[in-house]
Amino acid sequence: MKFLTKSALAAAFIAGAGAPAFGQDAVVNVYNWSDYIDETILKDFEKETGIKVVYDVFDSNDILETKLLAGGTGYDVVVPSGTFLSRQIQAGVFQPLDKSKLSNLGNMWNVVSERTAKYDPENAHSINYMWGTTGIGYNVKMIAERMPDAPVDSWKMIFDPEVISKFADCGVFMLDASDEMIPAALNYLGEDPDSHDPKVIAKAEELLLSIRPHIQKFHSSE
Structure with missing residues (x-):
C-alpha cells in the first residue's frame, strides 16, 4: 500500500521561460516534472513545428531550484510550483514573457491565473501549466x-x-x-x-x- 500526500496549497504549476525559447538550431530545452506530459505530444510538436524538444525531468522543487540558482542550466522552459516561483523571480532567474507572441493566452482560466499572480504579479514571467489538488491514495x-x-x-x-x-x-x-x-x-x-x-x-x-x-x-x- 502507498500513501501519496500532497498539499492542495501548492496547486498551481507554472512554466517560466529562463532563456530565449528557440536557438539557431531550432531546439527548445524543457525541464518538467516526471510524468507530466505525454511523450506523443512532444513528437507531435516536433513534427508540426520542426523544432526539436530536449526534455528532461525532475521529481522535486529542490532539485529544480538548485540548478536554476546555480545558473547556466541551458533550459528555456521550466515548471516550478507556485510557492517556489516567487523567490526564483526575485533571484532574477526568469525573463519577462513577451505576451504578444502568446496567442493562446486568451484560453487561460482567469480563476487560476488570478491565483498564480500571487506568486508572479500580473503573471509577467509565467503562465499556468497545470493545477490540482492531491490527497491520499490507498489499497x-x-x-x-x-x-x-x-x-x-x-x-x-x-x-x-x-x-x-x-x-x-x-x-x-x-x-x-x-x-x-x-x-x-x-x-x-x-x-x-x-x-x-x-x-x-x-x-x-x-x-x-x-x-x-x-x-x-x-x-x-x-
Whole structure:
C-alpha cells in the first residue's frame, strides 16, 4: 500500500521561460516534472513545428531550484510550483514573457491565473501549466484487512500515529517535499498552512517526527 500526500496549497504549476525559447538550431530545452506530459505530444510538436524538444525531468522543487540558482542550466522552459516561483523571480532567474507572441493566452482560466499572480504579479514571467489538488491514495483491500473503520476521508490516515502505524507493514510512501508536507501537517493541526512563525512550524515538525517511524519511503514520482 502507498500513501501519496500532497498539499492542495501548492496547486498551481507554472512554466517560466529562463532563456530565449528557440536557438539557431531550432531546439527548445524543457525541464518538467516526471510524468507530466505525454511523450506523443512532444513528437507531435516536433513534427508540426520542426523544432526539436530536449526534455528532461525532475521529481522535486529542490532539485529544480538548485540548478536554476546555480545558473547556466541551458533550459528555456521550466515548471516550478507556485510557492517556489516567487523567490526564483526575485533571484532574477526568469525573463519577462513577451505576451504578444502568446496567442493562446486568451484560453487561460482567469480563476487560476488570478491565483498564480500571487506568486508572479500580473503573471509577467509565467503562465499556468497545470493545477490540482492531491490527497491520499490507498489499497482498499489492505486497509480493510488492517482497519475496517479506517478514517479514509481524513488526514488522520497520515498524521495520527496510532492509525498510520497499522499500515506500516504495507509500505507507506510520502512525498519528498517539505513545501507539501509541512502545510498539510499545519492544516491538520488547525494552524495557518502558510505560516512562517518558527513556533508554528515547530508544531508541524513534531507531528511529522511522530509518524516518521511508520514511513517506508519519501519520493515524489513513484
